[in-house]
Amino acid sequence: MMDWLQRLGHSSLGVFERLGRGNLFLLRVLAAVPSLVLRPRLVIAQLYSVGVLSMTLILISGLNVGMVLGLQGYNTLVDFGAEESLGQVVALSLVRELGPVVAALLFAGRAGSALTAEIGLMKATEQLSGMEMMAVDPVKRVIAPRFLAGIFSMPLLAAIFSAVGVLGGFFVGVGLLGVDSGAFWSQMQAKVDLQDDILNGVIKSLVFGWVAAWIAVYEGYDAVPTTEGVSRATTRTVVHTAFAVLGLDFILTALMFGND
């Protein structure tokens, strides 16, 4: 029993120590962000590899999720003779929840893991150390641009995911199942609120982008500089981001939509 308690204590201390280091690291990254105003090119290059290269995955996934929503939504709604509301169901599900959450999970798998592996390998091959010896701060030159690119890309990717999803729902609902096209769009237009739904969705994806980018760059920078260390860090990025995003999603949803 004592042994078990001891182990529990030890691992909890470990968790808090990592959290503390992660926060200190975040402060260093944030302090480095202003210097990027003078060098926007560094961020733009990362926006390409973090954001643009994730587009294919986001487009295909969004389309599929939207089509499934259209199919499932129709099957349920048609029992109540409410299939005209399909547009609203699809759009709200995507904009409020699935867009930000699924896009963030995909982002962690596609871009987050790549960021961690890249930074971890730069550390393992002494590129970060070499930079420091050349009097260049790797947090400014390598970490901060990637962190910012993650934050900027996430809301855009989530928006694209939702937009493509709505189209997917439209193809299935209107194209295949015969829902009235005018009803589909007008119901959506009437029931989706700019502030309550779309803005809250954007806030969610900003928060998720922040967390996903933070975890990805921190795990890379903190990785044990060996092959095994980098592979573990990459796994941790995906797992921790998934936990963080799903946990935060519940909290944010409760805060945003709890009083409806």
Place this chain on the structure above:
Amino acid sequence: MSLNNDDPLIVKIRGVKFTYGVRTIFDNVDIDIPRGKITAIMGPSGTGKTTLLRLIGGQLRPDAGSIEVDGQNVHAVSRDALFQLRKRMSLLFQTGALFTDLTVFENVAFPLREHTRLPESMIRDLVLMKLQAVGLRGARDLLPAELSGGMARRVALARAIALDPMMIMYDEPFTGQDPITVGVIMQLIRMLNDTLGLTSIIVSHDVHELTMICDRMYMIAEGKVMGHGSPEEMKGSASGWVRQFMGGLPDGPVPFHYPAPDYAEDLLAGASRT
């Protein structure tokens, strides 16, 4: 550029103690690196030679003692001053530590782009001059993955001299290279040191190569300086450590056997178990 150009010593290490976990790496070590010369730091594997370079570069902090580079205490100055100092010293990593996403040209241009506001045409000229010095002007468009180990080290060397430093530290520059590459690197170290008026510190255990190019040698083992002097002085040293190392003798102060219980007892213990 140097603050104390008259001081014949560019690096002064005094009473440095450094522990890594429970292991003592350095115990009260004093080392002087003379300006303009090539100094070798030798020692068996795992004696912390690379650690010493990182201490001089300010990436690690000693538990006690001081390290002065060009008159400035590396661990007492501000971060900005340390970065200013680092612009004037280069560390050549064992692996080269080239940026794998940049071409050879961009790797050499990196310190120039980060630290100067030179026009592109001048950066190009400077990079080509540095690459010409290491014989790789023709390889400027290659990526690090396309280079051999020896070429990667030469590119790293070109990058190390990009900002015309006062001192270069080489971490195991000969390890794992074929004889031709070793010869090329040796010649480059000597040539760059003399033509650019540099100071060079080489950390290595390749005694033969070191005796040919360096002016002074330090031998470190078990956390202490076991001997120092010119290569000739080292060859005639009375210290058992230095003689074993210089002569490559299999047994001596560094035992052939890892510490173990008595051989006969060890074998008999196995026999009694069956």
